[in-house]
Amino acid sequence: MTTALRETSVRDVSVFGDAIAYFNEAADLLELDAGMRRILTHPSRQIIFSIPFQRDSGEFEVYTGYRVQYNFARGPAKGGIRFHPRVTLDEVTALAFWMTWKCAVVDLPFGGGKGGVTCDPRTLSANELERITRRYAAELVEVVGPDKDVPAPDVNTTPQVMAWFMDTYSMHVRQNIPGVVTGKPLEIGGSRGRVEATGRGVTICALDEMAEMELRPDNAAIVIQGFGNVGMHAAKLFEERGCKIVGISDVTGAYYNAEGIYVNGAMEHAAKFGTLEGFKGGEKITNGELLASDCDVLVPAALEKVFTAETAAKVKAKLIVEGANGPTTPEADRIFRERGIVVIPDIMANAGGVTVSYFEWAQDRMGFFWKEAEVNERLEDFLLSNLHQIRSIANSRKATLRAAAYTLAIDRVVKASKLRGIYA
Numbered sequence: 001m002t003t004a005l006r007e008t009s010v011r012d013v014s015v016f017g018d019a020i021a022y023f024n025e026a027a028d029l030l031e032l033d034a035g036m037r038r039i040l041t042h043p044s045r046q047i048i049f050s051i052p053f054q055r056d057s058g059e060f061e062v063y064t065g066y067r068v069q070y071n072f073a074r075g076p077a078k079g080g081i082r083f084h085p086r087v088t089l090d091e092v093t094a095l096a097f098w099m100t101w102k103c104a105v106v107d108l109p110f111g112g113g114k115g116g117v118t119c120d121p122r123t124l125s126a127n128e129l130e131r132i133t134r135r136y137a138a139e140l141v142e143v144v145g146p147d148k149d150v151p152a153p154d155v156n157t158t159p160q161v162m163a164w165f166m167d168t169y170s171m172h173v174r175q176n177i178p179g180v181v182t183g184k185p186l187e188i189g190g191s192r193g194r195v196e197a198t199g200r201g202v203t204i205c206a207l208d209e210m211a212e213m214e215l216r217p218d219n220a221a222i223v224i225q226g227f228g229n230v231g232m233h234a235a236k237l238f239e240e241r242g243c244k245i246v247g248i249s250d251v252t253g254a255y256y257n258a259e260g261i262y263v264n265g266a267m268e269h270a271a272k273f274g275t276l277e278g279f280k281g282g283e284k285i286t287n288g289e290l291l292a293s294d295c296d297v298l299v300p301a302a303l304e305k306v307f308t309a310e311t312a313a314k315v316k317a318k319l320i321v322e323g324a325n326g327p328t329t330p331e332a333d334r335i336f337r338e339r340g341i342v343v344i345p346d347i348m349a350n351a352g353g354v355t356v357s358y359f360e361w362a363q364d365r366m367g368f369f370w371k372e373a374e375v376n377e378r379l380e381d382f383l384l385s386n387l388h389q390i391r392s393i394a395n396s397r398k399a400t401l402r403a404a405a406y407t408l409a410i411d412r413v414v415k416a417s418k419l420r421g422i423y424a
């Protein structure tokens, strides 16, 4: 896993606005009534607070913390905490909105949430990071908990950050409550298989769709953008299944090798140097060239808004599997549809992480921990049974997999909301 600060794209339009565009398309397919649309396009709760903290130098600074609990119809809110200088309420709200549909699409008993702190972890010592995390957790004590809202890691937050969060919460409530967050280290209630889960999920979904497209793994060329937690583990698992990884990239550039990149070599390089800079296992090209390179399957596993109208027109892959959240703009999505390029949408393709987070939460509550093989087997069951439902909706409604995934997810949330009733 990389510790480098992830770059995010410059956004001059509302991320939440883009997210709503996908929702509306599926809401139209479902002929969702105006009242339910209004309810589901508003977050249940947005919390903004100040995080005063003391630098190691003794100076005081104040950062802004956010937690958005988007929807609780199917269970406690669930979603990561992001530490990044460009965190905004708009972004956190969009991410919490996505989490609502992601949890629903794989049928987890959770709603959607997300949080963040507007800070630059590159400028913080470990002690400063710990103080910010503890203050962030302390501000949220009343509104988080295993039955209320269960945070997890996201950009620049690690298992260690989750450990500090869990400890602070447990201190405040005077009980050990590991199930308040997921993505913890194994020693204090983490789940086996969590680290690789998102990459594993990407691979499970991709291989299933490849079989549907009659694309044999040993005949498939794969390109992966981003060589962090998601991209690296996906690459490894694709290779194990006999696929050829022809291109990889990270923030330093992209590497292409039509004969196949040796993934272990790239992983060793990244572990030793922190990035792929200087990697000799492929020809160095730009990230833009990588997206337009010859391949069968393309996995964006880095950033939001990678596919725009311009980049989408150049894609040569037959299948895109969205490891990253929000890599495709609505314009690019239209182009992929017109060009017959199949896209497994983010809310399905990268749901492996939150699914194993759910397993972690369940194991914490039982106080009984599963073997890794059991985690992986259950993960595959959850992902494939729901991917197959999405495919059958897509076929019967002549819709894209994305519209079908949103349709399935929205339908599940609407059913839960209607059964509970709107407490108005």
Ligand code: NAD
Pocket: 001, 002, 004, 005, 006, 007, 156, 198, 225, 226, 227, 228, 229, 230, 231, 249, 250, 251, 252, 287, 301, 302, 303, 304, 323, 324, 325, 350, 351, 353, 354
């Ligand atoms: P990470 O920080 O571990 O890795 C990100 C990778 O992207 C790094 O290799 C980085 O160098 C690379 N990158 C950054 N800017 C780039 C650029 N301009 N061009 C090419 N590569 C670039 O992050 P991660 O956990 O692997 O997450 C990647 C994406 O997957 C994000 O969109 C994240 O929200 C999403 N996601 C992650 C998880 C998870 O469990 N980690 C779960 C669901 C979704």
